[in-house]
Amino acid sequence: AQSVTQLDSQVPVFEEAPVELRCNYSSSVSVYLFWYVQYPNQGLQLLLKYLSGSTLVESINGFEAEFNKSQTSFHLREPSVHISDTAEYFCAVSERTGNQFYFGTGTSLTVIP
Amino acid sequence: EAGVTQFPSHSVIEKGQTVTLRCDPISGHDNLYWYRRVMGKEIKFLLHFVKESKQDESGMPNNRFLAERTGGTYSTLKVQPAELEDSGVYFCASSQVGKESTEAFFGQGTRLTVV
Numbered sequence: 001a002q003s004v005t006q007l008d009s010q011v012p013v014f015e016e017a018p019v020e021l022r023c024n025y026s027s028s029v030s031v032y033l034f035w036y037v038q039y040p041n042q043g044l045q046l047l048l049k050y051l052s053g054s055t056l057v058e059s060i061n062g063f064e065a066e067f068n069k070s071q072t073s074f075h076l077r078e079p080s081v082h083i084s085d086t087a088e089y090f091c092a093v094s095e096r097t098g099n100q101f102y103f104g105t106g107t108s109l110t111v112i113p
Numbered sequence: 114e115a116g117v118t119q120f121p122s123h124s125v126i127e128k129g130q131t132v133t134l135r136c137d138p139i140s141g142h143d144n145l146y147w148y149r150r151v152m153g154k155e156i157k158f159l160l161h162f163v164k165e166s167k168q169d170e171s172g173m174p175n176n177r178f179l180a181e182r183t184g185g186t187y188s189t190l191k192v193q194p195a196e197l198e199d200s201g202v203y204f205c206a207s208s209q210v211g212k213e214s215t216e217a218f219f220g221q222g223t224r225l226t227v228v
Contacts, residue, residue, distance in 0.1 A: 034214075043117075043119075043204070043220050043221035044219035046218075049215070092156075094214035098213070098214070099161055099168065099214065100146065100158040100172075100214070101148070101158065101217070102155075103148075103156035104155055105153070106155070106156075
């Protein structure tokens with residue numbers, strides 16, 4: 001079975017500061033990696049994903065994540081956060097031959113003006 | 114195009130009552146999934162339909178939960194009788210066959226509170 005660890009349950013950060021949300025996973029097989037975001041009163045939205053190829057993936061709003069196979073990590077970074085980035089962020093994995101997601105417990109990011 | 118739609122958005126019921134959650138997947142998506150997040154915990158898989166067939170229901174917590182997808186379109190998840198520990202947010206997701214996780218879309222979730 002797969003498992004995903006998000007050690008930081010809450011991360012407060014000042015506006016325009018950089019932030020890193022950590023994600024580590026455990027798997028004995030090849031996986032796809034995802035970050036989902038849930039804005040207040042909204043559903044889960046895909047932020048970015050790693051399927052293959054370049055280990056650095058980017059979202060349209062400036063977030064990026066890097067797949068590190070040796071460290072089994074997929075940390076999410078944003079060099080300069082905005083108030084609108086306040087949300088809960090979930091890291092997830094799925095087996096390449098599987099059909100379900102395994103999620104972490106989520107990290108609540110609060111951007112302070 | 115409409116996304117994954119879930120109804121109701123919120124439900125508050127008393128312990129012992131019955132509640133039915135509904136999910137309308139994106140049109141053409143044969144894969145339909147139910148997930149649940151209990152407060153402070155991870156989002157956990159409940160079950161997976163391919164069309165009207167249950168492909169994997171290994172995550173269903175117990176026999177008080179019944180999921181159906183008659184006709185292979187929308188799905189319902191019934192909890193009967195509800196217990197306090199059933200409180201949480203229930204998410205539905207859908208995808209096309211062959212793109213199970215790579216192109217999955219989630220609904221807004223139903224927040225269930227059992228009092």
